[in-house]
Amino acid sequence: MHKEAWTFFPHAGSRHVQTLRVALKLFVKNGFFNTSIQELCSEAEVSIGFFYNHFSDKEGIARELYRHLLARMNVLLDDIEERHMGNRDRCEAVLRMLFGLAEAEPEAMGFVVNARHREFLPEEQAICSASAFVRMRGFVFAGITEGEIREMEPMVAASLMYGSAIRMICLRLDGLVDTPIEPFFDSLWEGVWRSLKPV
Amino acid sequence: MHKEAWTFFPHAGSRHVQTLRVALKLFVKNGFFNTSIQELCSEAEVSIGFFYNHFSDKEGIARELYRHLLARMNVLLDDIEERHMGNRDRCEAVLRMLFGLAEAEPEAMGFVVNARHREFLPEEQAICSASAFVRMRGFVFAGITEGEIREMEPMVAASLMYGSAIRMICLRLDGLVDTPIEPFFDSLWEGVWRSLKPV
DNA sequence: GTCTATATCCTGATAGAC
DNA sequence: GTCTATCAGGATATAGAC
Numbered sequence: 001m002h003k004e005a006w007t008f009f010p011h012a013g014s015r016h017v018q019t020l021r022v023a024l025k026l027f028v029k030n031g032f033f034n035t036s037i038q039e040l041c042s043e044a045e046v047s048i049g050f051f052y053n054h055f056s057d058k059e060g061i062a063r064e065l066y067r068h069l070l071a072r073m074n075v076l077l078d079d080i081e082e083r084h085m086g087n088r089d090r091c092e093a094v095l096r097m098l099f100g101l102a103e104a105e106p107e108a109m110g111f112v113v114n115a116r117h118r119e120f121l122p123e124e125q126a127i128c129s130a131s132a133f134v135r136m137r138g139f140v141f142a143g144i145t146e147g148e149i150r151e152m153e154p155m156v157a158a159s160l161m162y163g164s165a166i167r168m169i170c171l172r173l174d175g176l177v178d179t180p181i182e183p184f185f186d187s188l189w190e191g192v193w194r195s196l197k198p199v
Numbered sequence: 200m201h202k203e204a205w206t207f208f209p210h211a212g213s214r215h216v217q218t219l220r221v222a223l224k225l226f227v228k229n230g231f232f233n234t235s236i237q238e239l240c241s242e243a244e245v246s247i248g249f250f251y252n253h254f255s256d257k258e259g260i261a262r263e264l265y266r267h268l269l270a271r272m273n274v275l276l277d278d279i280e281e282r283h284m285g286n287r288d289r290c291e292a293v294l295r296m297l298f299g300l301a302e303a304e305p306e307a308m309g310f311v312v313n314a315r316h317r318e319f320l321p322e323e324q325a326i327c328s329a330s331a332f333v334r335m336r337g338f339v340f341a342g343i344t345e346g347e348i349r350e351m352e353p354m355v356a357a358s359l360m361y362g363s364a365i366r367m368i369c370l371r372l373d374g375l376v377d378t379p380i381e382p383f384f385d386s387l388w389e390g391v392w393r394s395l396k397p398v
Numbered sequence: 399g400t401c402t403a404t405a406t407c408c409t410g411a412t413a414g415a416c
Numbered sequence: 417g418t419c420t421a422t423c424a425g426g427a428t429a430t431a432g433a434c
């Protein structure tokens with residue numbers, strides 16, 4: 001897998017996927033509740049009938065989008081676990097991946113980190129309880145156990161590990177950083193690692 | 200000002216404020232769009248007529264809430280600026296204040312850090328452009344200029360400074376941390392400062 | 399200023415032809 | 417499977433009495 005594969009939609013094409021893409025765009029730009037099915041169908045150039053045959057209802061398309069993006073993150077994490085054995089290296093690779101995704105697919109990233117999914121998918125767990133995020137924290141916990149990371153409360157360590165990068169991504173998505181953030185990665189990672197490396 | 204004063208609603212009592220409090224609760228619990236004016240008025244024990252006489256419309260009460268909370272944060276920042284002269288100390292005090300607010304007023308904190316205000320207040324700027332957040336970053340920028348903080352990209356430094364605490368607060372608000380986070384403050388601050396202190 | 403009753407609009411979802 | 421026309425419901429906001 002190459003860096004170019006850091007994308008949430010590796011295969012495009014079908015009207016089904018096209019509708020998902022338009023839903024993603026509109027949900028991120030205007031929010032789930034400000035997006036009507038009419039607008040969505042019109043923009044995706046599909047009929048209302050097509051929509052209801054492919055997605056159970058409005059929540060249905062949001063749910064499919066949500067699960068697709070989280071599943072995709074899990075695939076990317078699989079790849080990271082294969083390529084890196086140390087926990088420190090895995091965490092660094094995760095942060096680099098997040099930076100890459102934020103630039104390559106800002107809308108998907110916005111939907112993952114910014115949207116309040118519970119408001120329109122009440123039956124879903126909080127996103128930070130989702131498998132992908134649990135695994136990410138798992139790298140940190142294992143790093144502490146194995147002595148790669150300084151001894152401290154696991155949740156504090158996880159916040160130190162991922163909080164700064166997520167913050168930077170939010171600032172980027174909100175337009176407060178007006179250039180790609182990838183060039184800042186090394187500097188950010190240096191700071192993060194200083195806070196976590198053993199003394 | 201004492202620690203107990205770290206609250207978003209220092210004065211309670213009037214039906215107007217009571218309505219704001221109920222709106223805050225419902226907006227955070229169910230979201231702005233899932234909260235009907237009927238439900239809001241019924242829970243706050245005010246009539247629809249009262250509501251429309253005191254708030255221009257549904258957006259109006261959300262806007263008042265939003266501006267009140269940000270104004271309150273500015274007051275708390277004023278206090279921090281008075282009590283602390285160094286930029287490092289100011290940043291530490293800000294983080295401590297955020298931890299305190301998250302425990303004392305989780306709903307208000309949730310509305311500030313989690314809600315997607317742009318979806319229901321389209322004319323407002325992104326919250327991280329709001330005065331309070333600009334001032335918070337200003338402490339970091341000044342710290343770099345004055346040599347208190349290690350030389351680096353200002354936005355990277357701001358992310359390192361505030362990202363971890365905000366992350367931890369989100370984990371707490373989402374229920375992934377089930378005990379008050381204030382006892383973790385010293386450990387978190389130690390990590391944050393390691394990432395930012397001059398070498 | 400405050401209240402109740404109501405009008406108006408728009409949305410999600412369906413029915414039924416093809 | 418796909419489409420168009422339509423329905424039913426619920427929401428916001430207002431009208432008008434007190």
